Structure formats: structure tokens, C-alpha cells
Amino acid sequence: MRVLRNCLLGAVLAFAVSGCAIEPWVKPYERDHIADPIMSFDRDPVSSSYIHHVYEAREGARGATGSAGGGCGCN
Amino acid sequence: MTRRAHSLRALGLALAAPALVALAPTATAGVLPEDRADVLYHSYDGGGVTIDGPSFLVRKQFAGKFSAAANYYVDNVSSASIDVVTSGASPYEEERTQYSLGLDYLRDRWTFNLGLSSSSENDFEAETVSLGISQDLFGDLTTVSLGYTLGDDVVMRRGDSDFLDTIERQHYRLGVSQILTPNLLLGFSFETITDEGFLNNPYRTVRYLDGDSAIGYSRQPELYPRTRTSDATSLRLKYYLPYRAALHWEYRNYVDTWHIDASTVEMSYTQPLSDGFTLEARVRSYSQESADFYSDLFPYEDAANFLARDKELSTFDSTTFRIGVTYDILETGWRFIERGSVSLFYDHMLFEYQDFRDLRNTAGLTPGTEPLYEFNADVIQIFVSFWL
Numbered sequence: 405m406r407v408l409r410n411c412l413l414g415a416v417l418a419f420a421v422s423g424c425a426i427e428p429w430v431k432p433y434e435r436d437h438i439a440d441p442i443m444s445f446d447r448d449p450v451s452s453s454y455i456h457h458v459y460e461a462r463e464g465a466r467g468a469t470g471s472a473g474g475g476c477g478c479n
Numbered sequence: 480m481t482r483r484a485h486s487l488r489a490l491g492l493a494l495a496a497p498a499l500v501a502l503a504p505t506a507t508a509g510v511l512p513e514d515r516a517d518v519l520y521h522s523y524d525g526g527g528v529t530i531d532g533p534s535f536l537v538r539k540q541f542a543g544k545f546s547a548a549a550n551y552y553v554d555n556v557s558s559a560s561i562d563v564v565t566s567g568a569s570p571y572e573e574e575r576t577q578y579s580l581g582l583d584y585l586r587d588r589w590t591f592n593l594g595l596s597s598s599s600e601n602d603f604e605a606e607t608v609s610l611g612i613s614q615d616l617f618g619d620l621t622t623v624s625l626g627y628t629l630g631d632d633v634v635m636r637r638g639d640s641d642f643l644d645t646i647e648r649q650h651y652r653l654g655v656s657q658i659l660t661p662n663l664l665l666g667f668s669f670e671t672i673t674d675e676g677f678l679n680n681p682y683r684t685v686r687y688l689d690g691d692s693a694i695g696y697s698r699q700p701e702l703y704p705r706t707r708t709s710d711a712t713s714l715r716l717k718y719y720l721p722y723r724a725a726l727h728w729e730y731r732n733y734v735d736t737w738h739i740d741a742s743t744v745e746m747s748y749t750q751p752l753s754d755g756f757t758l759e760a761r762v763r764s765y766s767q768e769s770a771d772f773y774s775d776l777f778p779y780e781d782a783a784n785f786l787a788r789d790k791e792l793s794t795f796d797s798t799t800f801r802i803g804v805t806y807d808i809l810e811t812g813w814r815f816i817e818r819g820s821v822s823l824f825y826d827h828m829l830f831e832y833q834d835f836r837d838l839r840n841t842a843g844l845t846p847g848t849e850p851l852y853e854f855n856a857d858v859i860q861i862f863v864s865f866w867l
Contacts, residue, residue: 427618428617428618428619428620429620430620430658430659430660430661432618432619434661435658435661437661437662437719438658438661438662438664438719440719440723440725442719442723442724442725442749442751442757443664443717443719443725445656445664445666445715445717445727447749448517448822448862448864449517449536450517450519450534450536450550450862450864451517451519451822451824451860451862453534454519454521454534454552454860455824455826455858455860458523458826458858459765461791462791462797462830463741463765463767463791463797464733464735464737464739464741464767464770464791464792465709465711465731465733465739465741465743465765465767466672466709466711466733467650467652467670467671467672467709467710467711467733468652468668468669468670468711468712468713468731468733469668469711469713469731
């Protein structure tokens with residue numbers, strides 16, 4: 405739980421400083437590669453959710469399988 | 480063990496409802512997910528178990544600030560697994576059905592999402608509610624997400640109308656997506672899950688040495704703790720290669736209060752071709768240490784406060800190899816469809832157990848000296864996607 409608390413604290417701090425003007429070091433016009441569909445962490449959600457289901461049904465581990473910023477809503 | 484011992488819950492499927500993942504927003508917080516419809520057929524065949532069925536996923540924006548999603552998912556199970564075979568039970572067939580709904584609301588650089596899910600099978604019901612919030616920060620280079628899921632499960636035992644128990648599950652999630660360079664993305668996820676309730680399988684048994692038994696051992700029901708808390712942390716990197724291809728690397732660490740310690744490493748390569756095809760190759764390696772109350776063979780009856788012989792709680796390694804191909808269709812659009820694609824993914828999985836023994840054909844063998852169990856599985860996904 406200590407790890408979770410530290411992560412949540414970090415998230416709160418990040419939210420808190422969101423109003424600060426930080427110069428983006430990758431300009432918007434430099435993001436065409438990042439925006440390419442092949443760079444998506446989760447290009448086909450219907451497929452990735454299925455394969456995570458396959459893994460989770462046969463492995464002891466669970467969680468943190470969603471794409472960044474998303475997460476797993478598995479029950 | 481009776482036929483009912485091998486329900487979907489016996490396979491652990493009810494513990495891994497998938498659809499809310501499909502509904503989780505995966506784009507950056509300042510943009511709603513794409514309007515998209517997917518029709519998927521999935522098939523799993525391995526270890527004497529076949530599972531197949533459809534999954535339908537539709538997502539559509541409305542009113543400029545909302546995106547709604549719906550998913551219908553089915554597992555049709557036909558099982559003659561090692562548990563079925565070694566218990567002398569008959570192979571069985573069963574079905575799990577799941578419905579999920581999701582709603583995203585975009586406001587400035589914030590995205591709020593709500594998810595609902597309901598899963599049903601003959602001896603297990605699961606309901607979940609999921610909440611999430613995301614925001615883009617630092618010139619949209621960073622996306623931070625927080626999420627919470629509450630799940631309420633009902634556990635039943637077929638043939639025993641007096642048995643009814645519950646599980647409450649809570650998930651706490653943190654996700655960060657970071658643009659590091661014009662060609663490199665980083666993703667970080669952390670998730671804590673707490674379970675409280677009836678966590679073991681109501682049918683499965685453990686075995687223990689018994690000199691009075693003709694086969695050298697006897698069985699008694701499993702007994703798990705009623706609580707479990709786990710922490711999973713994952714790190715992902717995605718790199719764009721100069722000739723338009725993508726490399727993906729991922730690592731996940733997992734620990735829980737049952738002392739299961741697991742790690743996952745995954746790498747993939749995605750290569751679009753000029754004629755509308757996109758190829759993907761992936762390898763994934765998973766290994767775990769067993770729960771501290773797991774044993775393939777206990778020394779005597781009631782040997783510990785908690786008892787398990789579920790191979791998913793044992794020490795084992797698994798490796799998965801994938802090849803996949805996607806072909807673009809309707810590139811110029813058709814009516815309300817902007818474009819589409821057809822995909823075929825094939826995964827080959829290998830499981831090697833280090834302390835779960837194969838009790839088939841063990842005549843003449845002393846208990847505890849049987850060969851270790853291993854099996855392969857083939858997983859096929861065929862799906863059609865339309866962007867609306």
C-alpha cells in the first residue's frame with residue numbers, strides 16, 4: 405500500500421502543477437510518428453482485452469495490464 | 480470430483496472478466512476514443528479445454544463531448560482438462576456471458592469515464608462499477624489517469640442450494656503515458672487489487688498422502704484465505720523505427736499477500752506494408768512463484784490452515800508466441816463507414832509447471848514422483864473492425 409500511496413501522491417502533485425507553463429520538448433508538429441496507429445499501446449481494444457482475459461484465467465498475476473493511462477477494469 | 484467441479488469458475492474464467500478493459504479509454508485524455516465497431520471471434524484450444532465465442536464492441540461519440548461504448552462477450556467452454564480427466568468426471572460444456580457499458584465525458588483536457596459490467600454463468604455472478612479520470616499535462620506530453628473499480632461477485636455451488644457466498648473486489652489504478660521523444664513513448668501502470676470473500680474454488684480438492692488409500696493419497700477440499708491484496712506494476716516502451724515500424728517492450732512485476740511473485744516480459748514488432756497489410760510478431764514470457772499455501776501433495780490431512788492445489792497458484796513458466804496480420808479494407812469508405820480492417824492473430828502458448836504433477840497414467844508410481852504437467856495451447860482471433 406505504501407507504493408500505492410506514493411504513486412497517488414505523485415499523481416496529485418502532477419495534477420497540482422498542471423497549471424504551470426512547462427515548455428513541451430516535443431513540439432506538436434513533431435508528433436506525427438507518435439500519432440501513427442502502429443504506436444498505440446492498445447491498437448485493437450477488443451483483441452487486447454480478450455488476450456488479457458486468456459492470460460488472467462491461467463496465471464496467478466493480475467492487474468496493470470491496461471494501456472498506459474487506462475488500466476484494467478477486470479473484476 | 481463431480482461434473483460440476485469443472486465449471487467456468489473451475490477454469491478461473493469468472494475471475495477475469497474482460498470487457499471493461501475493452502471499454503477503458505486508451506487515447507490521450509484530451510481526445511475522445513475513436514468511433515469504432517469490432518466483431519471478433521475467439522478460440523482457445525489447449526490442455527483438453529476448448530473455449531470459443533464472439534465479442535462485439537461498439538464505441539460512438541455524441542454531443543461532441545461524450546463517447547459511449549458497449550460490449551457483448553461470450554465464452555463457450557468444452558472441457559476435458561487435466562482436472563476433469565484425473566478426477567474421473569465426464570467432459571462438460573458451459574457458457575459465460577458478459578455485458579458491459581462505458582461512457583466517457585471530455586471537458587477541456589480532462590476525461591471522465593464510467594463503466595458497468597455484468598457477467599453470468601451457472602454458478603458465478605459478477606457485477607462491476609468502474610470510475611476513472613484522466614488529464615493531459617505539460618503541453619500534452621503527459622497523460623495521467625486514476626481509476627477505481629468495485630466488483631461484487633456471488634459464488635454458488637451447483638447441486639448445493641444451501642451454498643452461497645460473496646466476494647468484494649476493489650481495484651485502484653494509476654496510469655501515466657509520456658512522450659519522451661518524437662519517436663519514443665513510455666507507459667507506466669500501477670494497480671492494487673483487494674479481494675475479500677470466498678476466494679477458493681468451491682469444487683476443487685487438494686491431495687494428501689494416505690497410506691490407507693490404494694493409490695497412496697486421498698483428497699480434501701481446498702481452503703483459501705478470505706482476503707487477498709496484490710500490487711502490479713508495469714512499464715512499457717514503444718519506439719518508432721525510421722522506416723515506419725514499431726517496437727514494443729513491456730515488463731510487469733506482481734506480488735500479493737499469498738506470496739505469489741510473478742514477472743512478465745513482452746516484446747513485439749509491428750510492420751506495415753505498402754499494400755494494406757500490417758504484420759505483427761510478439762513473444763511474451765511469464766513466470767511465477769507459487770502461493771505459500773500451495774502444494775501438489777500435502778503430507779497428511781489438514782496439514783495447514785490453508786490448502787490449495789490449483790495449478791494457477793503453482794510455480795510455473797509460460798511462453799507465448801504470436802504472429803498476426805491485419806488487412807485494410809474499405810479504404811475509400813462506404814456509406815457511414817470511413818474505413819475498415821480484417822485481422823487474424825494466432826498465439827501459441829506453452830505452459831511448464833514445476834510443482835504440479837500429471838496424475839494421468841501413474842500406475843506403479845509413488846505419489847509425488849509423477850511427471851510434471853505441461854501443455855500447449857493455440858489461441859486464434861479473427862476480427863473485423865470498422866471506423867465510423
